Amino acid sequence: MNHPVPPSSVRRPVPAELLDALKAAFGERASTSEAVRAHHGRDESPFDPQLPDAVVFARSTEDVQAAVKLCGQYNVPIIPYGNGSSLEGHLLAVEGGVSIDLSAMNQVLSIAAEDLTATVQAGVSRKALNEALRDTGLFFPIDPGADASIGGMSATRASGTNAVRYGTMRENVLGLTVVLADGRIVKTGTRSRKSSAGYDLTRLFVGSEGTLGVITEITVRIYPQPEAVSAAVCAFPSMGDAVKSVIETIQLGVPIARVEFVDSLAIRAINRHSNLTLPESPTLFFEFHGTAAGVKEQAETVQQITADNAGSGFEWATRPEDRSRLWNARHNAYFAMLQLKPGCRAVTTDVCVPISRLAECVVETEQDLKGSPLPCPIVGHVGDGNFHVAMLIDPAKPEEFDEAERLNRRIVERALRMDGTCTGEHGVGLHKMGFLLDEHGPDAIDAMRAIKHALDPRNLMNPGKIFSYAA
Numbered sequence: 258m259n260h261p262v263p264p265s266s267v268r269r270p271v272p273a274e275l276l277d278a279l280k281a282a283f284g285e286r287a288s289t290s291e292a293v294r295a296h297h298g299r300d301e302s303p304f305d306p307q308l309p310d311a312v313v314f315a316r317s318t319e320d321v322q323a324a325v326k327l328c329g330q331y332n333v334p335i336i337p338y339g340n341g342s343s344l345e346g347h348l349l350a351v352e353g354g355v356s357i358d359l360s361a362m363n364q365v366l367s368i369a370a371e372d373l374t375a376t377v378q379a380g381v382s383r384k385a386l387n388e389a390l391r392d393t394g395l396f397f398p399i400d401p402g403a404d405a406s407i408g409g410m411s412a413t414r415a416s417g418t419n420a421v422r423y424g425t426m427r428e429n430v431l432g433l434t435v436v437l438a439d440g441r442i443v444k445t446g447t448r449s450r451k452s453s454a455g456y457d458l459t460r461l462f463v464g465s466e467g468t469l470g471v472i473t474e475i476t477v478r479i480y481p482q483p484e485a486v487s488a489a490v491c492a493f494p495s496m497g498d499a500v501k502s503v504i505e506t507i508q509l510g511v512p513i514a515r516v517e518f519v520d521s522l523a524i525r526a527i528n529r530h531s532n533l534t535l536p537e538s539p540t541l542f543f544e545f546h547g548t549a550a551g552v553k554e555q556a557e558t559v560q561q562i563t564a565d566n567a568g569s570g571f572e573w574a575t576r577p578e579d580r581s582r583l584w585n586a587r588h589n590a591y592f593a594m595l596q597l598k599p600g601c602r603a604v605t606t607d608v609c610v611p612i613s614r615l616a617e618c619v620v621e622t623e624q625d626l627k628g629s630p631l632p633c634p635i636v637g638h639v640g641d642g643n644f645h646v647a648m649l650i651d652p653a654k655p656e657e658f659d660e661a662e663r664l665n666r667r668i669v670e671r672a673l674r675m676d677g678t679c680t681g682e683h684g685v686g687l688h689k690m691g692f693l694l695d696e697h698g699p700d701a702i703d704a705m706r707a708i709k710h711a712l713d714p715r716n717l718m719n720p721g722k723i724f725s726y727a728a
Contacts, residue, residue, distance in 0.1 A: 268353035271310040275331040279311055279355070282323055286314040297336075297356040300343045302688060303604045303650065303658065307349035309336055309356035316361050318434055318442060318473040325471065325717075326440040328355050334720050335438075337467040339409030340382065344605050345686030347413065347466055351721040357471060359408055365389040366474065374431060374448045376476045379408025386477075395479045398423040398514075401682065402588045408472045413684040414464030418587070421507070421640030422514040422546065423480065425682070430463050434474035438713040448476055461708070466684055467719035469712050483514075483546035487556055488580040491563045491571040492538040496520060496623050496635075499539045500616040502559075502566045503639045507612055511558050515544035516640040517587055520623070523594060523634035530593030531586035536570060541639075542587055544580070587636075591647065594634045598649040604661035606688075608672035609643040609681030618675055619644060625667050631660055643681035670695075685723045693724060 279287040288294070289311045298308030310333075313324045328335050334354025341348065350356065362378035365386060369375070370393050377386055382404045386397045399410060401417035409415075411433065416425035423429070432446030445458040462469055493499040496518075503516055519527065519540045528535055541563070545555040560571045574580050586593075595601060610618045619635070626633040626646070637644025646668060648661035669679045669692050679685075679692035694702055702724050709716075709726065716726045 269332065269334060271333050271353055271355075272331050275327060275333055275355075276311055278327050279313060279324065282327065283313055283320070286316075288312045288314075294356075297338050297341070297348070297358065298350055300341055300346065300348050301603070301605075302344055302346040302349070302686070303602050303652075303661070304346050304349060304687065307351050309350040310353050312338075312356045312358055314358045314361050318436065321357055321359070321436045321471050321473050322440050322442060324355065324357055325436050325438065329439060329715070329717060332715060332717070334717050335471065336719050337408070337412065337471045339380065339406035339412070340404065342403040342405050343409070343413065343686065344683045345680075345688040347684060347686040347719070347722060349687065351687070354717075354720075359406065359471075359473070362408075362473065368393060368395075368479075369448065370395060372448055373479050373481075374476055375479050376474060377407050379406060379411075379473050379475065381407050383407065383410065390479060394482050396482050397477060397479050399426055399429055402591065407475050407477065411463050411472050411475050412465065412467050414682070416638065416641070416643070416682045418515045418517055418584075418638055420638055420643075421516060422512060427460060427463055429478045430459055430475055431478060432476040433459055433462055433472055435462050435470040435472050437470045438715065438717045443470070446476065464684070466686065466722055468709060468722055469718060471718075483552075485547060485549040485552045486514075486575075486580065487545045487552045488574040488583050489543040489545075489556055489559070489571060490535065490540060490574075490583060491543070491560075491568040492536040492540050493563075493566065493568050494538065495567075496539045497616050497620045498566045498568065499541050500619050500639060502541060502563045502568060504612055504615060505562050505566070506559055507640060509558070509562070511555055512547070513543055513555065513559065513640060514546040515542070516638075517542040518619075518635070518637040518639040518644060519587065519590065520635040522597070522632060523590055523636050526593040526597050526634060527586050527590055530589060530596060531582075533586055541568075542583065544584075590634075590636050594647050594649065597632050597634070598651070600651070601649040602652045603647040603649055604658065604665065605645060605647050605683065606665045606668055607643060607645040607681050607683045608669055608677055608679060609641065610672050610675045610677030612642045614675040614677070615639060615642050615644075618671060618677070621671060622646065622668055625664060629660060629664055631657060631664070633664065638681075641681070642677070687722060690722075690724055
């Protein structure tokens with residue numbers, strides 16, 4: 258690959274004394290091996306790997322605190338690591354330092370079924386949490402596709418396929434335990450559904466991408482399993498027709514649980530990867546939750562809306578195995594799309610716009626992509642105005658990376674003109690630092706920088722991400 262990360266401060270020296278101290282404190286759970294460092298020095302972004310100098314495998318909040326204090330003693334950066342599925346370079350050690358791997362912090366600490374809350378360690382994955390909830394009749398709905406950790410999902414303010422009904426991590430995190438840059442342990446929020454007590458520190462850390470502290474425990478909302486679930490798929494002659502159906506469905510107030518858009522190129526990839534035979538046309542995937550009668554009514558209403566917009570082949574799937582096959586295919590779309598160009602890497606982008614501008618934004622984006630030599634499939638959680646583009650590049654050809662970045666700029670600038678955002682769920686990381694400034698302006702970035710200075714004056718927490726540290 259030849260795609261260096263955006264300019265940042267130089268790597269900071271990591272004294273041998275720190276490495277010795279980490280090994281003394283953590284034994285075999287502190288590693289400096291090349292293989293372990295390499296695993297923790299790359300993600301799903303298109304950037305060159307940036308390896309940490311060491312990796313610590315934490316098992317508790319106290320482990321994280323001990324590692325943070327040692328790093329602070331030697332002025333060495335700290336990079337939190339969950340499942341490594343980030344798309345914007347969040348976990349790359351651009352200034353060196355110590356990666357704190359939280360994957361072994363995988364305990365579900367408590368389930369309060371009567372209060373509809375659960376408290377977990379940061380390394381618990383969304384699938385593991387739902388497995389723990391299986392016999393309670395409850396579930397955790399936030400579903401970004403990848404089996405991400407709850408800590409990572411909180412740090413990036415993730416959302417996903419169910420956000421149109423259940424919201425994002427912002428709405429579903431009630432409280433956190435966070436280790437600050439100086440080693441203090443802070444608990445934010447409570448299990449109560451609302452509070453007017455002081456600053457909302459929970460939402461300050463949700464979406465902070467590891468730049469303000471290391472999230473170690475999370476209390477989340479959980480929900481009753483719906484009585485009935487039905488999925489449906491429908492093909493359209495054009496992207497505009499498909500997106501118009503979504504807009505009308507939302508504006509009519511139909512309480513759909515999921516609505517996903519997949520363009521014809523992505524459908525081709527999904528068919529090959531998952532052995533499906535869906536028409537290779539712009540397609541919507543729906544899911545309906547509720548009572549049996551309510552689900553039937555929702556599906557019939559949406560079927561009529563899609564028919565009015567030239568939709569065809571509206572097919573229901575009510576058996577769990579059929580629904581699972583359909584949604585597994587959608588969740589595997591990213592890996593399916595990579596097979597469209599063997600040996601490629603994906604430069605991904607996501608934007609989110611007001612629902613009233615979604616059709617216009619998607620159709621104009623489609624025109625941009627048709628003029629590019631790169632394969633660029635589109636998928637989207639369009640129920641909340643969010644869509645994603647995967648620009649498939651040959652990592653050995655810098656000109657293809659440049660073309661992907663040109664398309665990315667066009668897509669983001671269009672979203673911002675439509676009063677949208679440069680990222681609906683991937684986060685800023687390294688890749689969208691400049692766009693964050695375009696979106697919010699220098700005064701807002703200065704306010705963010707002031708918070709960072711107050712909580713992390715030496716810039717130890719995941720430096721080089723979201724915005725430059727220097728004023």
